[in-house]
Each structure stands twice: as structure tokens, then as C-alpha cells.
Amino acid sequence: MIKHKLSIKQPNPVQEGFYRRRVRIAVVTLLLLILTLFLCGTMLYLGNTRYSLGEIIRVLLGEQIKGATFAIGTLRLPRMLAGLLAGMAFGMAGRTFQTMLRNPLASPDIIGVASGSSLAAVFCIIILKISGHLVSLAAVTTGLAVAFLIYMLSRRGSFSGGRLILIGIGVQAMLNSLISFLLLRANQYDVPAALRWLSGSLNGMQMKSMPGLFLVVLSFGSVLVLLSRQLKILELGDQSAITLGLRTDRIRLALVFSAVFLIAYATAVTGPIAFVAFLAGPIAGRLAGPGSSNILPAGLTGAALVLLADSIGQFVFDIRFPVGIITGILGAPYLLYLLIRMNRTGGAA
Incomplete structure (x- = not known):
């Protein structure tokens, strides 16, 4: 009599962990998308005059409604789209730099x-x-030129992320000094316009600026998402990445160029909205967990931060503040916390 032993397949812990991480990332991305869409709708709804959901949808579909067409189509819609697209650009670019440089x-x-x-x-x-x-x-051309200069200076002999950060901080200090010099030498009537732009603002956004910003975010954001697997390998270090067959110089150049173009173009449209690129990546990383570069969640987090901060700046206080001031207030404490934490842990974040 032949006895057949039934073998029960044991679950693979590695596969289970991989599946759980993928599910968590998908759920977090979906929730961030829902939150972002909710904030988009909130920006279209809030204002001196509030319109019903039906009126907002009819205006978005192209119907002409007295008062609503101007308020929603001319004022609120470009503002919302600029916040959405610029926030995504800042978030994806910031996460790319933080992951690639492991800092x-x-x-x-x-x-x-x-x-x-x-x-x-x-x-x-x-x-x-x-x-x-x-x-x-x-703004775009100069941003690309500065990034190329920082990259080349940090690549003497071999690429060093720490060297790039130090050189970048030094270049930033020099550029900020030049900006202060220009403001001091400027005509008093030109200074307010420059300061409004430097604070990072969604005021005065126009629909004619949105197609270009949309195409840039779609094209270069897609490059970052497609290269997210290679970006995660780069985080292991050049030696490990080369061992795994990665062409580090080409991949890094593509990542840097795409991220810098996103930052430069978004900055050219909205001004430098402070700390969005700095905050979006860590927040998305905490929500989505390890195991992915989190480029898309970081982009959605950046968009949500800009939309939320602009709503707070416009409707919470008696005085209306540009979005960059609100994000600066949110980001400065986190920067201090991060510096204190790195100091206590010997440089590890």
C-alpha cells in the first residue's frame, strides 16, 4: 500500500512582506489622491461668493454662468491648477534628491x-x-545652469552626495546674497513685485501658464516614476548599483535633469514655495513605509501641502498670506527637528 504524503506549501515570508508593502503603498497613494482631489474641490468652492457643486461642475464643463464663470474659471481654477501641479513638481523632485543622495x-x-x-x-x-x-x-535656464554647476563641482574624481549638499548650500548662500543685493539696489516701486514672487504665491495665476506646467509635470514626472526602481538601487551606493548592472552616471544624470527641470519650471510659475520639496518626501515615506522610492506619493503629498497651505493663508486669518509663508511656517520647525535629531544620532536622520 503506497501512502501519498500531502505536502502543504509554507508561506514565504519574503513574498508576504513584499505583498504587504505593495498594498500599503497602493492604499496610501489612493488616499493621498482622494485628499488632493478634495482640496482641489475646496479651493474651487471657497471664496467671497460660494457656489453650489452643480454650478462649479457646469462652469468646468464650459457653461457660461453670470458671476460664477469669472470667479471659478478665471480666478479659482488657475490658482488651484497651479497649486496642484507645482506641488507635485516640488514633491517629486524633492523626494528624488533625498533618495538619491541618501540625506x-x-x-x-x-x-x-x-x-x-x-x-x-x-x-x-x-x-x-x-x-x-x-x-x-x-528662471528655468538659470536653475538648470546652477544645478549643472553644483553637479560638476561635486563630481571631482567620483560623485559624492555629501559634497554635493555642502557645495549646494554654499552656492545657495551666494545666490541669496546676490538676491539681497538686487533688492537693495532696486527702485522702491519694483521691490514689492519681486518680494511677492520670492515669497511663493498663487496670486494672479492665469490659465495660459497651465498647459506648459502640465506638460512639464507629466513628462518629467513620468521619467522620475519610471526610474524609481533604479533610484532605489542608487540609494544602496555606487558600488552596489554598478554590481547590479546599473549605469549610474546615465541614470543619475537623467534623474537630476528631470528633477531640476521640474523644480525650475514650477519655481518660474509660482515662485519658490518654501519647504514643500523638503517636507513632501519624508511625509510620504512615513505614510507609505519602506520598500519604494515613493515618487508618486511624494508628488501627491506636495500637491496636498500647497493646496492646504494656500487655503489656510487665504481664509483662516484676517490678512491673506501667500502660500510660501504658510509652508515656511510649517517647514522651519521640521528642519530644526531634523537637524537636532541628526546631531544626536551622529548624522543619521
């Missing part, structure tokens, strides 16, 4: 990239007396 301080608005765009915009506004697309073009 939560490696945010584009801390290592000088955003300051390059700001310097170009202030120079155009104060010295050249120009505005519009020329300011955006100068």
Missing part, C-alpha cells in the same frame, strides 16, 4: 537649485523690467 537635507530649495531660478527672476523683474514668459524662461 533628508538634500532638498532642491536647500542646496541652491531654487535660488538660481529666483535670482534670474528677480534680475528680470528689477533690472530688465520684463515679465511673463521671458521671466519663466530665464
Whole structure:
């Protein structure tokens, strides 16, 4: 008599852990998407005059409604889209730098990239007396040039993330000094416009600026999402990445260029909205957990931060504040906390 032993397949802990991480990331991404859409709707609803959901939908579908078409279509919709798209750009770019350089301080608005765009915009506004697309073009071009300079200076011999951060902080200090010099030398009538731009604001957004911002976020954001697996490998270090067959220089250059273009273009449209790139990545990482580069969750977190901060700045206080002031208030305490924590742990965040 032959006895057949039934073998029961034991669960694989590695596969179970991988599945749980994937489910958690998917759930967090979905919840962040719902939150972002809710904040988008809130921005369209809030204002001096409040319209019903039906009226908002009819205006978005192109119907002409007296009063509502101007308030929603001309004022609120461009503001909401600018906050949504710029927040996603800042969030994805910030997370890319932080993951690639393995340092939560490696945010584009801390290592000088955003300051390059700001310097170009202030120079155009104060010295050249120009505005519009020329300011955006100068801001993007200068932001890319500054990022390329920082990258090349940090790549002497071999690439070093710590060297890039230190060089970036030094370049940022120099660029901020030049911005202060331009403001001191400027005509008093030009200073308010420059300061409004430097504070990071969604005031005065127009629909004609949105297609370009949308295309930039869609194209370069997609590159970052597609390269998220390679980005996670780069986090292991160059030696491990090369051993795994990764072309580190090409991948890193593609990541840096895409992230910098997102930051530079978003800064050109809205101004340097403080600390969004710095905050979005760590928040998304805490929510989604380890096991992924969290590029898309970071983008949604950045969008939610900008939309929420702008709503607070516009409707919570008696005086209306630009969105950059509110995000700066939120980000400064976290930066101090992070520095204290790194000091206590010997440099580990």
C-alpha cells in the first residue's frame, strides 16, 4: 500500500512582506489622491461668493454662468491648477534628491537649485523690467545652469552626495546674497513685485501658464516614476548599483535633469514655495513605509501641502498670506527637528 504524503506549501515570508508593502503603498497613494482631489474641490468652492457643486461642475464643463464663470474659471481654477501641479513638481523632485543622495537635507530649495531660478527672476523683474514668459524662461535656464554647476563641482574624481549638499548650500548662500543685493539696489516701486514672487504665491495665476506646467509635470514626472526602481538601487551606493548592472552616471544624470527641470519650471510659475520639496518626501515615506522610492506619493503629498497651505493663508486669518509663508511656517520647525535629531544620532536622520 503506497501512502501519498500531502505536502502543504509554507508561506514565504519574503513574498508576504513584499505583498504587504505593495498594498500599503497602493492604499496610501489612493488616499493621498482622494485628499488632493478634495482640496482641489475646496479651493474651487471657497471664496467671497460660494457656489453650489452643480454650478462649479457646469462652469468646468464650459457653461457660461453670470458671476460664477469669472470667479471659478478665471480666478479659482488657475490658482488651484497651479497649486496642484507645482506641488507635485516640488514633491517629486524633492523626494528624488533625498533618495538619491541618501540625506533628508538634500532638498532642491536647500542646496541652491531654487535660488538660481529666483535670482534670474528677480534680475528680470528689477533690472530688465520684463515679465511673463521671458521671466519663466530665464528662471528655468538659470536653475538648470546652477544645478549643472553644483553637479560638476561635486563630481571631482567620483560623485559624492555629501559634497554635493555642502557645495549646494554654499552656492545657495551666494545666490541669496546676490538676491539681497538686487533688492537693495532696486527702485522702491519694483521691490514689492519681486518680494511677492520670492515669497511663493498663487496670486494672479492665469490659465495660459497651465498647459506648459502640465506638460512639464507629466513628462518629467513620468521619467522620475519610471526610474524609481533604479533610484532605489542608487540609494544602496555606487558600488552596489554598478554590481547590479546599473549605469549610474546615465541614470543619475537623467534623474537630476528631470528633477531640476521640474523644480525650475514650477519655481518660474509660482515662485519658490518654501519647504514643500523638503517636507513632501519624508511625509510620504512615513505614510507609505519602506520598500519604494515613493515618487508618486511624494508628488501627491506636495500637491496636498500647497493646496492646504494656500487655503489656510487665504481664509483662516484676517490678512491673506501667500502660500510660501504658510509652508515656511510649517517647514522651519521640521528642519530644526531634523537637524537636532541628526546631531544626536551622529548624522543619521
